[in-house]
Every structure is written in structure tokens, then in C-alpha cells.
Amino acid sequence: MANIRHPIVDVHTHVYLPRYAAELRARTSAPRILNWTNGAKTEERLLILEGEPSGGRPIGPQYWDRDEKLEFMRRHGINISFVSSANPWLDFLPADRAQTLAHELNNDLEEYCATSPPAEGLSGLKTLYGFGLLPLVPDVEVSTIIQTIEHLKTLPHIRGIIMGTKGVGKGLDDNALDPVWHAIQAARLVVFIHPHYGVDSSAFGENDNGHVLPLALGFPFETTIAVTRLILSGVLDRFPDLRLLLAHSGGALPQLSSRLASCIQHDPIVANRLKHDARYYLGQLYFDAVAYGSEELTFVTRTISRASAFKSGGGTADSLAGSTRLLFGTDHPFFPPLEASQKWPSVENNLEAIRRMVGVNSKPEQQANILGLNALRLFDLHDQVYT
Ligand code: URA
Ligand code: ZN
Structure with missing residues (x-):
């Protein structure tokens, strides 16, 4: 089969491995x-x-059976998936159990991916790759986390790490994590930052709204706070080559980034701490395109594009420059259709949103980037296929 020039690659898709x-x-x-x-x-x-x-x-079984994942991909025309364990990862375990299980689950995920079918039309690639886990829990030794990163480096189909927002208990802005960021950056592993806890549920009132408020608002607010704290702590200054992929298009961070910049400029405690205007850092991050609407994706792309103007010290940004940092995702197997249907509306909406983005709608090559090529580049697999 001829090479597929425009593969669809899913960077946000989960599994609960049988052991988990x-x-x-x-x-x-x-x-x-x-x-x-x-x-x-x-x-x-x-x-x-x-x-x-x-x-x-x-x-x-849709949560653990690999055949169900492959069937879902086939049905939606997805060529490659970067599979991650679903929340809450190892957060709730004592340090020794988290360490053992991280090692075993990372081996399990390597096997899950390594034995997946070849990606049709993409020579040398498999259908499945993975994000591994770190034992990020209180009381763990940092050296144990580093050992797990060393182990991940030996697993060829594990291309990144999924992590929540708690770090080793104090959040992602904890200075104790610096050696971890250093090791991850050196290993070129992509970090997928994903929420789990949401925000204090008392903010959601007493009406029964099912899971709507925690998922629609709590999840993205959690990501917004965690990544903002990360920026404020200077992690992105100290580790500028760290590749962080944010779930759900970065939550409210793009919308609030100018407000954040202004608050920093007016705060004597933080004003001189960072190397750049807060908006600059959006250009250092990657965003999944799991936002379900073309207007939102257009907006996210523009705020990422603006970061390059800060990089070049002003000037007007190419409004589509940021589209190289946006990557298609599904959140499978969460959000299944309420009624039996061949295709999942959650997936179709995200595909449609990408195709309708302002500017991108008339540019097939930009669509191809967001739908798949950005992911192959981010995970260092592009050259393997398109040389
Ligand atoms: N609900 C979850 O718990 N996790 C997801 O990733 C999506 C929905
Ligand atoms: Zn998810």
C-alpha cells in the first residue's frame, strides 16, 4: 500500500491495563x-x-481489551494511537507499591504496543504507542522516579509519560521535581498533563447534574491551575526543551493568558521572576485538540501563535503558526455515545472542529498537521516514514 500522507493520529486515548x-x-x-x-x-x-x-x-472491556481499541480506531479512520493509562494512575498507592506497579505496567504497555499490528501504509510504524507511568506519590525517593525514567528509555514503543497534577504531593511547581524534569527532558519523553481531581465540588451546588460539571469545568480548571503554577515556578525557563502536552486544549489557560500576564506585571513578588511575558510560554507547550468546537480551536491556535511574536520581540504573529502545536485526540473510551451508533459523536465533533477552524478550513496541509503529522513529529516518528 502507498504511504498515507495524511494519517490520523490520536494522542489522547486511554486504557486501564488488565493488571491495573x-x-x-x-x-x-x-x-x-x-x-x-x-x-x-x-x-x-x-x-x-x-x-x-x-x-x-x-x-x-472497552477500557482494557486491545481489540476494542483497534476496532474503535478502524471505525473512525485512526491510523495510530498514543495510548495512556487513565486517571488516577498510581496516585493513591504507597510509594513501594507505586514503584512496583509502575515498572510492571510500563512493561505491560510496551508489550500492548509492540505486539500491535503494523500501521497500514506507514512503513515501520505500529498502530499503538504509549505513555508510561511514573511513581509520582508522596514519600517516593526522587532516585526511584529517575530509575523509572531510565527504564522507560529502554521501551521503544513508550514515547512519553502521562502524569496528573499532584507531582509528589505538592503539585507540579514543587522544586523537588527539578531532577525529574531534567531527566525527562534529556530522555526526550513527551509529558502528557491530564486532570483527575477537578476543583472543590462544593462549587458545583446541590443539583444533580451527573458528571457534567466535574468533567466540563472541574477537569480543565484543574489543568489550568497546575500549568499556571508550573509557569510561575520557572520550570519552563529552566527546562525550555521539555515537551509538555496539555489535555483538553490547555483548559482555560489560552483564554486567561493575557490576564495572567497582566497580574504578573502588577505583582511585586512575581514580576521579576520569569524570563518572559507569561504569554510567551504558550509557544513552548503542546495542546490536544479535544475541545469539540472549531471556534475554540481557532482561538487556542491564535494564542499559541501570538507566543512567537513575543519570541521575536514583538511584531505580528502568523495566526496559524500555533497550529503546529495542536494535536488530534479522542479521550476514548470515555464519552461513549448514549445510544448505539457506529461512530462516536465525541470523535466526530473533534474531527469536524479541526476541519472547520478558521484559516485551517481552506488549508489541507494544516489540517493534516493537526490530525496527525504534528504528533508524528512531536514523538520523533515523522522521519521514520517521510524521509
Ligand atoms: N473521565 C475521566 O475520568 N477521565 C478522562 O480522561 C475522561 C473522562
Ligand atoms: Zn482523558
Whole structure:
């Protein structure tokens, strides 16, 4: 088959590996998988947070069976997926268990990817690659985290690391993480920053709105706060080659970045701390395109594009320059259709949003970048196919 010039690559797609699902089944408090009986029907449900609305959500093989992932990809024309463990990763475990499980799950994910079918029309590539896990929990030795990064470097199909927002307990702006950022940068692993905790649920009132508020607002607000703190702590100044991919298009960070810059300029504690205007750092980050709307993606792209103007010390930014940092994703297997359908609206909406972005809608080459080529470049796989 001829080379596919415009592959579709999914950078935001999850799995609960069988070993991880077994860990959750053995638990008696959240996060856990439990049997739930409703009349004559018993099903497994996933409870990821204590007090979660509606007793959690149904969970089944789509979360762990690789054939279901491959069938989902086939159905939506996705050529390659970069699969990550779903939240809450190892956050809830004691340090020694987190270390052991990180090692085992990283080997499991390597096997899951290494034995996947070849990507059709993309010579030398597999259909599946992965983001590994680090034992990021309180009381872990930093040297243990570094050892896990060394292990990940030996796994050829693991191209990055997924992490939440807690770090080793104090957040991603904790100076204790500097050796970790250093090691990740040196290893050229892409860090996928993904939310789990949301924000204080008392902000969401007493009406039963299912999972809507924690997912639509809590998740992206959590990412916004975590990444803003990371910027304020100077991590992006100290590690400018770190490649961070933000879930859900960076939450509210693009929308709030000028306000952030202004607040910094007016604050004597922070004003002289950073090397650049806060908006500059958006050009150092990567954003998934999981925003479901073309206007939002157009806006995110423009705010990333503006960062290059700060880089060059002013001037007008090419409004599409930022599109090289936007990458298609699905969030599979979350957000399945409520009624049986061949194609998932969550996926179709994200594909359509990319194709309709202002400026991008008339430029197939820009669409191809966002849909797949940006990902192949970010994960250092582009040259392997297109030389
Ligand atoms: N819900 C989750 O818990 N995780 C996701 O990634 C998406 C929805
Ligand atoms: Zn996700």
C-alpha cells in the first residue's frame, strides 16, 4: 500500500491495563471497580473519586481489551494511537507499591504496543504507542522516579509519560521535581498533563447534574491551575526543551493568558521572576485538540501563535503558526455515545472542529498537521516514514 500522507493520529486515548483493573477490583474505597446490581442486572462500575455522582460509571472491556481499541480506531479512520493509562494512575498507592506497579505496567504497555499490528501504509510504524507511568506519590525517593525514567528509555514503543497534577504531593511547581524534569527532558519523553481531581465540588451546588460539571469545568480548571503554577515556578525557563502536552486544549489557560500576564506585571513578588511575558510560554507547550468546537480551536491556535511574536520581540504573529502545536485526540473510551451508533459523536465533533477552524478550513496541509503529522513529529516518528 502507498504511504498515507495524511494519517490520523490520536494522542489522547486511554486504557486501564488488565493488571491495573485487577488492582482497582481488589480495593474497597475509591478509586475502585465494583459490582453493581440494578434489579436483575449486575454490572461492573468504576468509581474514581469518593462521593462521585451517580455511583460512578459503567466500565467494561472497552477500557482494557486491545481489540476494542483497534476496532474503535478502524471505525473512525485512526491510523495510530498514543495510548495512556487513565486517571488516577498510581496516585493513591504507597510509594513501594507505586514503584512496583509502575515498572510492571510500563512493561505491560510496551508489550500492548509492540505486539500491535503494523500501521497500514506507514512503513515501520505500529498502530499503538504509549505513555508510561511514573511513581509520582508522596514519600517516593526522587532516585526511584529517575530509575523509572531510565527504564522507560529502554521501551521503544513508550514515547512519553502521562502524569496528573499532584507531582509528589505538592503539585507540579514543587522544586523537588527539578531532577525529574531534567531527566525527562534529556530522555526526550513527551509529558502528557491530564486532570483527575477537578476543583472543590462544593462549587458545583446541590443539583444533580451527573458528571457534567466535574468533567466540563472541574477537569480543565484543574489543568489550568497546575500549568499556571508550573509557569510561575520557572520550570519552563529552566527546562525550555521539555515537551509538555496539555489535555483538553490547555483548559482555560489560552483564554486567561493575557490576564495572567497582566497580574504578573502588577505583582511585586512575581514580576521579576520569569524570563518572559507569561504569554510567551504558550509557544513552548503542546495542546490536544479535544475541545469539540472549531471556534475554540481557532482561538487556542491564535494564542499559541501570538507566543512567537513575543519570541521575536514583538511584531505580528502568523495566526496559524500555533497550529503546529495542536494535536488530534479522542479521550476514548470515555464519552461513549448514549445510544448505539457506529461512530462516536465525541470523535466526530473533534474531527469536524479541526476541519472547520478558521484559516485551517481552506488549508489541507494544516489540517493534516493537526490530525496527525504534528504528533508524528512531536514523538520523533515523522522521519521514520517521510524521509
Ligand atoms: N473521565 C475521566 O475520568 N477521565 C478522562 O480522561 C475522561 C473522562
Ligand atoms: Zn482523558
